[in-house]
Amino acid sequence: MQDLSLHILDVAENGIQAGASLIRIEVDEDTRADILEITLEDNGRGMDSEFLAKVLDPFVTTRTTRKVGLGLSLFQQAAREADGDLTIASTPGVGTTVHVTMRHSHIDRKPMGDMADTLTALIEGNPDVDLVYVHRKDGSEYVLDTRELRAELEDVPLNHPSVARLIHDNVESSLKELMRG
Amino acid sequence: MPKISIEDLKKIKERERGRMILREGEYRAKITVHMGTCGIAAGAREVMTLFRDVIGQRDIDDVILTNSGCAGLCAKEPMITVEVKGQSPVKYILVDREKAMRIFEDHVLGGKPVEEYALAKGSETAAT
Numbered sequence: 001m002q003d004l005s006l007h008i009l010d011v012a013e014n015g016i017q018a019g020a021s022l023i024r025i026e027v028d029e030d031t032r033a034d035i036l037e038i039t040l041e042d043n044g045r046g047m048d049s050e051f052l053a054k055v056l057d058p059f060v061t062t063r064t065t066r067k068v069g070l071g072l073s074l075f076q077q078a079a080r081e082a083d084g085d086l087t088i089a090s091t092p093g094v095g096t097t098v099h100v101t102m103r104h105s106h107i108d109r110k111p112m113g114d115m116a117d118t119l120t121a122l123i124e125g126n127p128d129v130d131l132v133y134v135h136r137k138d139g140s141e142y143v144l145d146t147r148e149l150r151a152e153l154e155d156v157p158l159n160h161p162s163v164a165r166l167i168h169d170n171v172e173s174s175l176k177e178l179m180r181g
Numbered sequence: 182m183p184k185i186s187i188e189d190l191k192k193i194k195e196r197e198r199g200r201m202i203l204r205e206g207e208y209r210a211k212i213t214v215h216m217g218t219c220g221i222a223a224g225a226r227e228v229m230t231l232f233r234d235v236i237g238q239r240d241i242d243d244v245i246l247t248n249s250g251c252a253g254l255c256a257k258e259p260m261i262t263v264e265v266k267g268q269s270p271v272k273y274i275l276v277d278r279e280k281a282m283r284i285f286e287d288h289v290l291g292g293k294p295v296e297e298y299a300l301a302k303g304s305e306t307a308a309t
């Protein structure tokens with residue numbers, strides 16, 4: 001994976017595959033403390049402690065089409081290369097939280113990548129799942145909550161092409177502004 | 182930070198009122214991009230962006246773009262499935278920009294599958 005936005009897409013897809021109806025993604029950039037934190041929370045079926053204990057082993061997966069589970073171990077590797085780590089907490093029937101930390105200024109820290117494309121792909125591709133995105137940087141924040149959009153749109157679905165474009169352009173310009181500070 | 186404005190959402194809502202609303206079963210074609218780990222690493226998200234852009238440029242509102250999990254053939258990613266209403270679904274492998282554009286013209290809009298880019302029948306289970 002080239003950047004963090006692709007890892008985020010991959011881990012969020014795990015939650016969707018696990019039947020989640022709500023995915024919460026938080027990115028927290030604190031350049032003073034030199035920490036980049038990413039949290040992905042879903043209310044999918046979760047994993048029991050036995051499975052969880054080995055889920056970061058790249059040879060674990062419940063899928064039948066392929067023997068190797070890769071996504072979480074790849075993300076963990078990326079975090080460790082930037083002086084951080086990835087941890088998972090999960091409760092069967094309740095959901096899963098994946099927590100990633102990295103040193104913000106670390107030379108091997110992967111770039112953020114295109115979060116507008118990641119979020120639009122998730123929302124447009126899974127219009128029945130709600131998504132909350134919070135991106136903080138040094139005290140400012142951007143929030144996107146599809147539950148609010150859904151309420152406003154009434155019977156127009158979230159995957160309508162004009163809605164997808166609106167979401168994409170809003171995330172793109174807002175994050176650009178957030179990065180400028 | 183600027184939130185998505187209620188005004189913009191209202192505009193879309195007003196415009197769609199009276200027009201055919203895109204719902205399952207009312208679309209001309211559905212494009213499914215497979216978003217497993219291998220697919221994402223191989224460029225599945227870019228393929229999705231590409232389709233979103235053409236659909237937007239041409240103001241098409243009866244083609245659904247959706248995603249699903251891993252298609253199980255890592256070496257053949259990115260993969261997409263195109264389903265034109267009333268026809269059986271076709272899986273395409275190793276989709277890049279050029280293939281995506283041709284599939285969109287010929288199959289999604291034209292209703293004619295692009296055989297040469299399609300996954301050969303029966304190879305769905307050939308694990309890689």
Ligand SMILES: Nc1ncnc2c1ncn2[C@@H]1O[C@H](COP(=O)(O)OP(=O)(O)O)[C@@H](O)[C@H]1O
Nearest residue numbers: 014015018046061062063069070071072073096
């Ligand atoms: N959010 C989640 N909720 C429930 N199960 C999960 C979640 N994330 C991962 N898993 C389980 O862990 C396995 C390994 O995940 P991952 O490393 O992403 O590989 P893959 O998705 O390719 O199987 C998955 O197959 C799934 O069974």
Ligand SMILES: [Mg+2]
Nearest residue numbers: 010014071218
């Ligand atoms: Mg995965």
